[in-house]
Structures are given as structure tokens and as C-alpha cells.
Amino acid sequence: MDHFPGTWGRPRNDVYGAYDPTYLQTTGPKTHTSSPAVTGTSVIGVKFNGGVVLATDNLASYGSLARFTDVKRLRVFGDNAVVGFGGDVSDMQYIDRLLESIDIRENYSTHGNMLNAKNLHTYLAKVFYKRRSEFNPLWNHVLVAGFDVDGKPFLSSADLLGTTFSAPHLATGFGAHLAVPILRRRFPEEMPIEEITREEAVSALKDCLKVLFYRDARSIDKYSIAVITKEGIDLKEDEQIEGQSWAFAERIRGYGRQTN
Amino acid sequence: MTSLLGHPAGGEGIGYSFSQPTAAPVKQHGFYPYTDNGGSTLGITGSDFAILAGDTRSTSGYNINSRMVPKVFKIGGDDETGEGAHIVLSVVGFAADGNALKERLDAVVKMYKYQHGKPMSVSACAQRLSTILYQKRFFPYYVTAILSGLDEEGKGALYSYDPVGSYEREQCRAAGAAASLIMPFLDNQVNFKNQYIPGSGEGHALEQKKAEPLPQATVEQLVRDAFTSAVERHIEVGDHLQMMIITRDGIQEVFHPLKKD
Amino acid sequence: MTSIGTGYDLSNSVFSPDGRNFQVEYAVKAVENGGTAIGIRCKDGVVLAVEKIITSKLLKPGSNKRIATVDRHVGIVSAGLVPDGRHFVSRARDEASSWRGTYKAPIPTSALANRLGGYVQAYTLYSSVRPFGVTSIVGGWDCEAELAVDGQVGSGPKSGSGGKVEGAPAGGPGLYMIEPSGLYWGYYGAATGKGRQAAKAELEKLDLTSGKLSLSEGVKEAARIIYVAHEDSKDKEFELEMSWISSLDGPTNGRHEEVPKEIREEAERFAKRALEGEDEEEQMEE
Numbered sequence: 001m002d003h004f005p006g007t008w009g010r011p012r013n014d015v016y017g018a019y020d021p022t023y024l025q026t027t028g029p030k031t032h033t034s035s036p037a038v039t040g041t042s043v044i045g046v047k048f049n050g051g052v053v054l055a056t057d058n059l060a061s062y063g064s065l066a067r068f069t070d071v072k073r074l075r076v077f078g079d080n081a082v083v084g085f086g087g088d089v090s091d092m093q094y095i096d097r098l099l100e101s102i103d104i105r106e107n108y109s110t111h112g113n114m115l116n117a118k119n120l121h122t123y124l125a126k127v128f129y130k131r132r133s134e135f136n137p138l139w140n141h142v143l144v145a146g147f148d149v150d151g152k153p154f155l156s157s158a159d160l161l162g163t164t165f166s167a168p169h170l171a172t173g174f175g176a177h178l179a180v181p182i183l184r185r186r187f188p189e190e191m192p193i194e195e196i197t198r199e200e201a202v203s204a205l206k207d208c209l210k211v212l213f214y215r216d217a218r219s220i221d222k223y224s225i226a227v228i229t230k231e232g233i234d235l236k237e238d239e240q241i242e243g244q245s246w247a248f249a250e251r252i253r254g255y256g257r258q259t260n
Numbered sequence: 261m262t263s264l265l266g267h268p269a270g271g272e273g274i275g276y277s278f279s280q281p282t283a284a285p286v287k288q289h290g291f292y293p294y295t296d297n298g299g300s301t302l303g304i305t306g307s308d309f310a311i312l313a314g315d316t317r318s319t320s321g322y323n324i325n326s327r328m329v330p331k332v333f334k335i336g337g338d339d340e341t342g343e344g345a346h347i348v349l350s351v352v353g354f355a356a357d358g359n360a361l362k363e364r365l366d367a368v369v370k371m372y373k374y375q376h377g378k379p380m381s382v383s384a385c386a387q388r389l390s391t392i393l394y395q396k397r398f399f400p401y402y403v404t405a406i407l408s409g410l411d412e413e414g415k416g417a418l419y420s421y422d423p424v425g426s427y428e429r430e431q432c433r434a435a436g437a438a439a440s441l442i443m444p445f446l447d448n449q450v451n452f453k454n455q456y457i458p459g460s461g462e463g464h465a466l467e468q469k470k471a472e473p474l475p476q477a478t479v480e481q482l483v484r485d486a487f488t489s490a491v492e493r494h495i496e497v498g499d500h501l502q503m504m505i506i507t508r509d510g511i512q513e514v515f516h517p518l519k520k521d
Numbered sequence: 522m523t524s525i526g527t528g529y530d531l532s533n534s535v536f537s538p539d540g541r542n543f544q545v546e547y548a549v550k551a552v553e554n555g556g557t558a559i560g561i562r563c564k565d566g567v568v569l570a571v572e573k574i575i576t577s578k579l580l581k582p583g584s585n586k587r588i589a590t591v592d593r594h595v596g597i598v599s600a601g602l603v604p605d606g607r608h609f610v611s612r613a614r615d616e617a618s619s620w621r622g623t624y625k626a627p628i629p630t631s632a633l634a635n636r637l638g639g640y641v642q643a644y645t646l647y648s649s650v651r652p653f654g655v656t657s658i659v660g661g662w663d664c665e666a667e668l669a670v671d672g673q674v675g676s677g678p679k680s681g682s683g684g685k686v687e688g689a690p691a692g693g694p695g696l697y698m699i700e701p702s703g704l705y706w707g708y709y710g711a712a713t714g715k716g717r718q719a720a721k722a723e724l725e726k727l728d729l730t731s732g733k734l735s736l737s738e739g740v741k742e743a744a745r746i747i748y749v750a751h752e753d754s755k756d757k758e759f760e761l762e763m764s765w766i767s768s769l770d771g772p773t774n775g776r777h778e779e780v781p782k783e784i785r786e787e788a789e790r791f792a793k794r795a796l797e798g799e800d801e802e803e804q805m806e807e
Contacts, residue, residue: 034290060674070675093672097625100671101618108590108614110779129356132293133399157325161295162356165318165326176323189327189520 032136036088042175043084048201051229052145081117081146088139117146129162179208297355298496300436305416307473327499336369352436354402382409393425404435438490548701551654555600557716560658562696566736566767567660570743592617595661596777600714602654630661630695642703656713665692716750744788
């Protein structure tokens with residue numbers, strides 16, 4: 001008989017090998033997120049005459065697994081600002097709750113939430129920068145869309161490092177490679193945004209989403225799109241990419257039945 | 261007594277199989293807190309003016325983030341318009357750090373004015389900027405800064421920095437992605453390096469052309485030439501040239517188009 | 522009041538021999554001097570209203586609000602010491618926010634009233650503090666739809682065991698009144714402050730228990746009741762301040778908001794007409 005009660009019921013070393021004590025290690029350096037887990041891919045956005053359009057697909061991937069397929073990555077803030085999130089979904093939820101608490105606090109005052117998209121972007125960029133400086137990043141790349149103080153359409157980007165930039169059209173992730181060239185061709189940068197109609201902007205984003213669905217393996221054909229104008233936010237969260245054509249795939253070796 | 265466990269029981273008492281805590285291997289962080297946003301800046305001073313310039317391209321790797329992200333900022337002026345400022349700062353490298361640095365210096369210069377009732381001198385601001393940078397010696401602002409204005413005598417003043425606060429006053433300085441392309445050009449055209457006075461002698465006796473402050477129009481043209489050339493040879497430089505011209509009348513900001521390829 | 526001056530009223534938390542806490546009773550006196558505040562629990566929302574006595578002509582009309590938003594769906598109005606009311610609201614906001622932090626959902630009105638009741642009660646227990654000089658009316662609308670968790674990302678399963686139950690009743694209006702003792706009850710109609718007696722009499726006439734009064738009627742009645750309650754202190758000028766929380770398909774979409782100017786003014790015209798009507802009746806009787 002074993003006279004040491006502490007070993008009773010434990011896996012025997014001669015059968016299972018010695019226990020690996022590193023699993024119970026509580027000391028060592030404090031660690032933070034060093035890579036994202038469940039992620040969303042591209043966010044794309046364009047300014048047009050009188051507003052901004054923003055779009056994402058509805059997928060949250062776990063590595064290469066298409067884990068959640070009805071994820072809403074466009075988040076509304078106040079009456080006319082929207083944040084489109086790429087990157088880690090849990091960090092997105094954290095930021096969303098953060099923004100919600102700000103919205104509630106702003107509504108304590110009689111004027112309601114007076115923060116515009118530009119204020120929101122400045123704030124978010126500072127949150128990102130603070131967290132990266134603590135080596136505990138919020139693993140996202142976001143686009144913020146809405147209006148500035150003067151009521152002009154606003155579209156700007158912020159990422160996990162606190163990097164910010166603004167342009168008439170923006171895209172994060174894969175979209176930076178695939179969508180931006182399409183948008184730049186359609187809306188040359190010297191073209192004033194007053195010459196871009198809402199319909200043109202929406203249709204351009206839909207085309208970009210289609211190209212992204214064709215070529216980004218971490219995307220799906222369900223998407224959300226938000227049109228932000230002075231009248232408010234028109235948010236659709238259950239859209240389907242229309243008019244797909246996979247004809248191009250026929251000519252590519254390695255697809256479908258053509259295996260060599 | 262034979263123990264079921266491999267190691268001898270007794271002595272210490274209960275024989276937990278994990279009784280010896282071994283030091284966990286130190287885990288490496290997978291997060292790198294910096295990025296390079298490309299671009300270049302350039303400053304040249306004259307006898308009664310200073311010019312600080314930069315391109316407005318922002319890049320991430322081979323991507324162009326935006327064609328209009330200014331790198332040159334008025335310091336200590338109005339938040340929106342920059343009105344009332346007499347100091348200019350350029351930052352190139354990691355743009356997020358650049359912005360944070362700009363905002364801190366801006367706050368410092370404003371506080372100086374509120375507390376002392378007079379504007380901060382460029383030399384004082386230059387020293388302060390060095391301190392701010394050095395305070396983050398072990399987690400630096402990853403930027404090359406250039407600070408410019410007019411000194412107490414009204415002469416153009418320009419201070420250049422490394423990311424941890426080492427600084428000196430210079431006639432001219434190029435920084436950023438195309439610094440290595442522009443700086444030799446400046447050496448030659450501003451400080452007249454490798455320019456000799458014809459017929460002044462043979463070999464070592466050949467006399468160097470003496471550097472003298474250049475007129476404003478010449479400097480403006482030099483800046484434009486430096487950037488049009490840098491754009492040709494560096495992929496991270498382009499889109500627009502932003503120029504801040506500091507004279508006793510104030511700060512004038514001008515933009516010129518650069519190639520967008 | 523008998524047994525005043527016997528020494529039992531000098532310290533908080535000390536009972537008098539007949540089981541009273543005088544400090545609390547004095548706090549109630551402070552409330553009784555405040556402008557009348559009322560709340561009406563209607564079938565599709567809650568109205569809060571307060572008679573704001575104008576203490577100086579130099580105050581900007583419409584400023585210095587007395588009804589506070591605590592969370593998206595909750596509002597509070599109090600009668601009594603205004604600064605005590607502000608602190609009370611601040612506590613309510615902290616409670617609502619911490620509830621969200623824990624449960625990722627808005628705080629139910631009943632739970633908020635419970636927390637606040639506990640908070641106020643604690644101020645009757647220690648000699649180092651005094652009780653709150655306010656009676657507060659807490660009005661809220663608990664969402665009747667199935668609520669998404671704060672920050673929720675998907676829509677959840679559309680069918681199967683995790684599916685949604687159609688037509689399950691949930692949420693609705695909530696109205697609570699918390700007194701300086703920490704005592705709180707849920708009400709159909711609540712009134713406090715100087716004109717509470719008149720206001721209560723009017724509220725009782727409304728047949729609120731049947732749950733038939735609509736929010737839009739409630740707004741008019743609330744305005745009228747404040748005007749009626751003001752009859753006894755006619756020499757003082759006052760402003761009517763009103764807020765409401767409707768159901769999700771109502772005018773405020775489940776949020777606590779100030780009643781829009783046009784609707785408030787319409788309600789005030791209704792209130793004045795109703796008062797004039799009463800006067801005429803009285804004259805007729807004469």
C-alpha cells in the first residue's frame with residue numbers, strides 16, 4: 001500500500017510519465033495578447049456627396065476555420081457615427097462596450113451624445129496607442145465613418161499600434177490590397193467627393209466585397225453595409241453578395257474537378 | 261517499502277509528482293509595438309527664415325495608406341488652425357509615436373506660455389524636446405524629429421534629433437526614408453561640400469567654397485528639387501510636398517504636388 | 522411632535538424610546554418643502570414630471586434640469602435638497618453602469634430601486650452621516666424584446682433548442698419611489714414634495730391600476746397634476762419639466778428622454794384649460 005495520501009488517485013508516474021509542472025506555473029513574466037484569436041477580415045469605406053459608406057462581411061474566423069458566420073462587425077455610435085472592425089472579435093466586443101458606456105454617459109446631459117465621428121476616431125486612436133504602449137494591444141484595425149464638426153463627411157482609420165490616417169476611400173487588411181486599387185480607379189483621388197453619388201459609392205463597395213470574397217480565403221458572401229448621411233444611419237446587416245461568377249475559376253488549374 | 265512513484269518517498273513527506281517547481285521558460289512576446297510609415301522630411305535655415313518640409317505620403321510596407329498625412333506641425337498654436345505658433349516640428353518614422361510626441365510638445369509649449377506669460381524660445385523648446393525624447397530612452401518614440409523656428413536674434417534656427425533625444429543645431433538636415441538620398445545633396449548645395457573655388461590652388465591648397473546663408477527663394481527651390489529627386493528614387497516618398505516657411509511675419513504653409521507613383 | 526427636545530433627535534442612527542429615528546423624520550421635512558415631483562406608470566411607458574420653482578429671474582429658462590438620465594432606459598426625479606438628489610443620481614449611475622459591467626445588460630428598474638433603497642437606508646445607520654434629504658422617483662422601461670448582451674456580435678440560433686420563444690411576456694414599465702428612510706415601494710403613480718397631497722388625489726382619480734392609460738395621455742395628466750399641485754403656492758413662478766420612457770415601438774424607443782418642447786407645451790395648454798374649467802365650475806356653484 002502507498003502510505004502517502006497525497007499521491008492517491010493521481011496518475012502513476014510509471015504509467016503516465018512525470019507530471020509536467022510548467023502547466024501549473026503561476027510565476028514568470030506577465031503576458032498579454034500576442035496574437036489575435038477569432039478575427040474578422042477587411043473593412044472598406046468610401047466618402048460620397050453628403051455621407052460615407054462602410055462595409056464588412058459577416059464572418060469571424062478562428063484561424064482558417066470559418067467559426068461564426070453572422071457576426072456584425074459594423075458598430076453604431078450615437079446618431080451618425082459607425083465603426084467598422086477588423087481583427088480580434090473579443091477586442092471588438094470590449095471596445096463596443098466601451099463605446100456604449102461613453103454613449104450612456106454622454107446622454108446624461110440634456111444635449112445628448114454630441115460626439116461626432118472625428119471625436120470618436122481621436123478617442124479610439126488614443127485607446128489603441130495607450131494599449132500598444134502597455135504592450136497589451138487591442139488587436140484591431142478599424143475604420144471610423146461619420147461627420148466632423150463642420151458636418152463634412154469623415155472617414156479615418158486607426159489600428160492596434162495607434163497609427164491613424166484618413167483618405168476619401170480606405171480599406172483594412174486584405175482590402176488594402178484588393179479593394180483600394182478598385183476604389184482608386186473608380187474614384188480618382190483628385191475627384192472631389194461631391195461628384196460621387198451615394199449609389200456609386202454603394203455599388204463600388206459591393207463590387208469590392210465580391211472581389212474580396214473571390215480572393216480572400218477568410219471571407220464570406222454575407223455582408224453588412226452602413227450608409228451614413230445627415231438623415232441618419234442606414235444599416236443593413238444581413239446582405240448577400242449578388243451576381244457572383246466563378247467562370248474565372250474554370251481556367252485555373254487546381255480548382256474543382258481539374259486536379260492537374 | 262517500495263513506492264509506486266519512481267522517486268524515493270519520505271524525507272520531505274508527501275511525494276507530489278510536481279513537487280519541484282521548475283522555472284518556466286521565459287516566453288517571447290509576439291507583439292512588436294512599432295511600424296515604419298515611410299516618408300521624408302527636410303529643413304534648411306537662412307539668415308532670417310527657416311523652412312521645414314516633408315512629403316505627405318503614409319505607407320505600410322508596400323501599401324500607400326493615404327496620400328495626405330502631414331508630417332510637419334505648428335507647435336503651440338491654435339488647435340485647429342495653428343494660428344499664433346512660432347515653432348514648427350517635423351516627425352518621420354513611426355507616425356503614431358510622431359503624433360504623440362507632437363501633442364506632448366504642443367501641450368508643453370502652451371503650458372509654458374500660460375505659466376510664464378511669454379512664448380517659449382526655440383532653444384528652450386529644443387532642449388525640452390530632447391528631454392521628452394530621452395524620458396522614453398528604453399521605449400523610445402521611434403521618430404526622427406526636426407524642430408525649427410527663429411532664434412532670439414531673428415536668425416533661422418533648426419535642431420535635429422535622434423529617437424532618444426540626442427540633438428544639435430544645424431544649417432540643414434534631411435530625415436526619414438530618403439534622408440540618405442537628400443542629405444548628400446544638401447551637403448553640396450547648402451554647405452558647398454566638394455565645391456572649390458576655381459584656380460585658388462592645386463591639390464590640398466585648392467580652397468573650399470565658403471558656405472553662407474542662402475536667400476529664401478533659392479532654399480525653396482532646393483527643397484522642391486530635393487523632394488522631386490527623392491520621389492524618383494524612393495518608393496515611400498511622394499504625393500505632396502508640405503512646406504512650412506518661418507519668417508518674422510509668421511509661418512506660411514504651402515503644398516506642392518509630387519509624383520503619386 | 523412629542524419627544525422632540527428629549528435628545529433623541531440630535532444624532533442619526535439613534536432610536537427614540539418609542540422607536541423613531543428623528544433625523545430621518547427631519548429629512549422628510551426637507552422633502553416636504555421641495556417642488557412637487559410625480560411619476561406615472563402608463564401601459565406603454567413612464568412619465569416623470571417636476572414643478573421647478575424659479576428662485577431667481579436671473580436663471581436661464583429651461584436650464585438647471587431636475588430630471589436626470591441614469592441609464593438609457595431609466596430616469597430619476599427627486600424632491601427635497603437638490604445637491605442630495607444629485608449625489609443620489611450619481612450613485613444610481615454608478616449602480617447602472619456596474620450592473621452593465623457585470624451582466625452585460627441594462628439594469629432592471631426594480632433592481633436599481635432595490636440597490637438605491639439599500640444605499641439610502643445605509644445613511645440611517647451611522648452617526649457620522651445624515652440621511653438623504655430627498656424622496657426620489659425612479660422611472661424606467663425594461664426592454665420587452667429579447668435583449669442582446671452588450672457587445673453581442675451575432676444573432677444567435679434561429680431555431681432549435683437555443684431558439685427564441687415567441688410571445689413570451691417580458692419587460693415593461695417600472696416606477697419606484699425611495700424615501701429618506703430607504704423605504705421604497707413600486708407605484709402606479711407616485712408623488713412627493715410640497716404638493717404631494719393634491720397630486721396623489723389627482724393620481725388616484727386616473728384609475729392607473731387598470732393599466733389602460735396611454736403614455737401620451739399620461740404626459741397630459743402629469744402636466745395637469747403639476748399645475749394642480751402648484752395651486753397652493755401660486756405666488757411662486759415655476760417651470761414644468763417632464764421626461765418620459767416609452768416602449769420600444771413608442772416615441773422614445775425604450776429610452777429615457779426629455780419630453781419634446783411641442784408636446785410639453787401642448788400638455789401645458791391642456792393643463793391650463795383644465796384648471797380654468799375647474800375655476801368656472803366653482804364660479805357656477807357660487
